[in-house]
Structure formats: C-alpha cells, structure tokens
Amino acid sequence: MDYLLLFIGTVLVNNIVLVKFLGLCPLMGVSNNLSAAFGMGLATTFVLTLSALASWIIEHLLLVPLHIEFLRILSFILIIAAVVQFTEAVVRKTSPLLHKNLGVFLPLITTNCAVLGVALLNVREEYSLVQSLVFGMGSALGFSIVMVIFAGLRERIAMANVPATFAGTPVSLVTAGLLSLVFMGFSGMI
Amino acid sequence: MFVATLVLTALGLLLGWLLGLAARVFAVEENPIVNEVEALLPGSQCGQCGFPGCSAAAEAMVEGNAAVNCCPPGGRALTESLAELLNIDLNSLGDAPVPQLATIDETLCTGCTKCYKACPTDAIVGATRQIHAVISKACTGCSKCKDVCPEDCISLNPEPLTLNTWHWTKPEAA
Numbered sequence: 001m002d003y004l005l006l007f008i009g010t011v012l013v014n015n016i017v018l019v020k021f022l023g024l025c026p027l028m029g030v031s032n033n034l035s036a037a038f039g040m041g042l043a044t045t046f047v048l049t050l051s052a053l054a055s056w057i058i059e060h061l062l063l064v065p066l067h068i069e070f071l072r073i074l075s076f077i078l079i080i081a082a083v084v085q086f087t088e089a090v091v092r093k094t095s096p097l098l099h100k101n102l103g104v105f106l107p108l109i110t111t112n113c114a115v116l117g118v119a120l121l122n123v124r125e126e127y128s129l130v131q132s133l134v135f136g137m138g139s140a141l142g143f144s145i146v147m148v149i150f151a152g153l154r155e156r157i158a159m160a161n162v163p164a165t166f167a168g169t170p171v172s173l174v175t176a177g178l179l180s181l182v183f184m185g186f187s188g189m190i
Numbered sequence: 191m192f193v194a195t196l197v198l199t200a201l202g203l204l205l206g207w208l209l210g211l212a213a214r215v216f217a218v219e220e221n222p223i224v225n226e227v228e229a230l231l232p233g234s235q236c237g238q239c240g241f242p243g244c245s246a247a248a249e250a251m252v253e254g255n256a257a258v259n260c261c262p263p264g265g266r267a268l269t270e271s272l273a274e275l276l277n278i279d280l281n282s283l284g285d286a287p288v289p290q291l292a293t294i295d296e297t298l299c300t301g302c303t304k305c306y307k308a309c310p311t312d313a314i315v316g317a318t319r320q321i322h323a324v325i326s327k328a329c330t331g332c333s334k335c336k337d338v339c340p341e342d343c344i345s346l347n348p349e350p351l352t353l354n355t356w357h358w359t360k361p362e363a364a
Contacts, residue, residue, distance in 0.1 A: 058201070062197060062201075066193055066197060068193060068197060070194075071194055071198060077202055078198070078201055078202060082205040082206075082208065085212075086208075086209060089213055090216055092216070092218050093217075093218055177292060184314065
C-alpha cells in the first residue's frame with residue numbers, strides 16, 4: 001500500500017515536471033510531435049528507472065561505506081551519462097526511425113535535470129532500494145504522461161489561430177503553465 | 191582523497207568497459223559512403239533499379255551488388271558522379287537502361303487524376319476532368335502513373351533525341 005501511495009504520489013501529486021519543474025528542456029524541445037514525445041517518454045523512463053536503481057546502489061555500497069559522499073553528484077552524473085549512452089545504442093539498433101526523430105535530445109537526457117534530481121531526491125528522502133525504484137518509475141511515468149499530454153495540446157495549438165505576439169514558444173509556455181495548474185489541483189489528494 | 195580518486199577511476203573504467211561491450215552487442219553496421227550515394231540518387235523511390243527504394247539501391251551499389259548505371263532517372267550524369275565516388279571504371283559498365291519518359295494520349299485521357307496523385311515527382315499537371323500533361327523535365331520514367339491509369343493511355347518511351355540529350359555513341363568493337 002505504501003508503495004502504491006508513493007507511486008501515485010510521484011506520478012500525479014508531485015509530478016516531476018509540472019510540480020517540481022525538473023526536466024523542462026525536453027518538455028519544450030521534443031513536444032512538437034506526438035510520436036516523438038512518446039518515444040522520448042519511453043527513453044527517459046528507461047534511463048530514469050535504471051539510473052535511480054544504479055545511483056542507489058552506488059550511494060549505499062560505495063559512497064556511504066567509504067565516507068566519500070562529497071563525490072555524490074559527480075558519480076551520479078557518471079552513471080547517468082553511461083546509462084544514456086547505453087540507451088542510445090539500444091534505440092539506434094532497435095528503432096532507427098525513432099533515433100532520427102529524437103535527434104540531439106536523446107544524448108541530452110544526460111543533462112535532463114529530472115534524472116539527476118530523482119537520484120538526489122532518493123538520497124535526501126532516504127528511500128530504500130525498492131522505494132527508490134518505485135520513485136524513479138513513478139517520476140518517469142509522470143514525465144511521459146506530461147510529455148504526451150503536452151505534445152497533444154501543442155499539435156492542436158499548431159492548427160489554432162494564435163495572435164502573432166504569442167505564436168510559437170510563448171503560447172507553449174502559457175500552455176505549460178496552465179497544465180501545471182491542473183496538476184497542482186492534485187495536491188491534497190494524498 | 192586517495193580513496194575518492196581510486197573509486198572514481200574504478201567506476202569510470204567499469205562503466206567504460208560496459209559501454210564498450212554494449213557498443214559491440216548493439217553495433218549498427220553503417221557505412222558513411224551509403225549516405226553519400228543515397229544523397230546523389232534522385233530519391234523518388236521509383237524502383238526501376240529493382241530495389242525497393244533509393245536507400246536500398248545505395249547500399250547495394252556500395253556493396254557492389256548493383257551497377258552504378260542501374261538508375262534510369264539519374265541518367266549519365268548520375269552514373270558519372272557515382273563512378274567517381276565509388277572509384278569504378280566507367281568503361282567496365284555495360285549499356286545503361288535508357289531513361290524513359292511518360293506521355294499521355296490526350297484522346298483517351300478522362301482527367302481522373304489518378305496518375306497525377308501517383309507521380310512521385312509531381313511531373314503530371316492537371317485537374318479533375320481536365321486532360322493531364324507530363325512535364326518532361328520532371329518525369330523520371332518510373333511507370334507508376336502507367337500502372338494506375340484506368341484508360342491505359344500512358345505510354346513510356348525513350349527520351350526524344352535533342353541537342354541536350356545527344357551524346358557520342360560508343361565505338362563499336364573491332
């Protein structure tokens with residue numbers, strides 16, 4: 001039950017993108033197109049879950065026993081970069097089209113602050129291994145949901161008659177703000 | 191200090207080794223020259239070379255399974271630039287397929303627009319119930335329009351000889 005609460009809490013109530021405002025770069029960058037946004041969500045889900053797991057292992061088996069917690073950010077970034085490289089190799093092999101669609105945003109998952117944020121939050125909240133995993137997966141699912149919703153919204157906005165002042169990125173930012181308000185409405189649910 | 195350095199080095203080495211392993215397992219055979227060849231090809235995916243599309247043809251050309259002059263829409267100019275890129279002697283090639291041009295028989299055309307929709311290079315102009323015409327400069331002779339025409343009024347013929355298309359014939363073997 002605790003795990004379920006944690007999961008739903010991370011997906012909806014403490015959504016990583018719209019409530020904690022982490023990982024806004026891909027939210028703006030890859031949400032032009034629904035299928036690319038879906039692929040980005042999948043790739044980030046893979047990276048987030050794996051790096052949450054790997055960073056917990058590094059933290060508790062290496063950094064804490066050796067009292068070198070000051071290396072936390074450095075070693076987490078190292079792990080995340082390696083996982084992203086691995087994901088890129090897998091995506092390029094399994095789906096060349098998706099690889100082409102995601103383009104530069106695939107290696108840029110490395111610098112997606114949501115990934116490092118989740119790893120660091122896991123440490124701050126003192127989560128256990130399973131809790132970190134659930135937290136990572138929940139954040140990733142929350143990220144993917146927001147990506148898909150936002151891409152759908154933007155595809156509709158692309159057809160709409162937007163005033164010239166707001167056309168392009170401004171109206172996307174306004175939309176993201178409104179979507180964020182919607183997700184804030186979940187607060188108090190848990 | 192020493193421990194920290196050691197741990198980071200070990201971590202880096204381990205991750206590097208894992209990535210190297212992954213790169214080998216998930217290796218994608220990609221030949222950069224294939225992309226270069228594909229960029230030269232017309233890109234209309236007409237299939238006259240016998241391959242499903244231009245990228246498949248480019249791969250076959252690089253591997254040597256297809257002759258560089260197998261692309262009729264590209265014509266002589268393409269053959270020459272491909273032969274230069276792939277370092278193939280032009281004299282070793284046989285006769286190239288002659289580029290074909292589509293023509294529409296105006297007496298039979300009903301203006302159904304089917305050929306006009308099928309054309310990959312937008313070489314056919316026309317509208318519903320208007321007689322269509324082929325822009326010969328844009329036609330690659332892919333015969334897609336011929337296949338869809340319900341009136342069977344499209345024919346493919348070699349390009350008529352003009353000053354721009356004429357070139358010296360090969361010397362006959364003694």
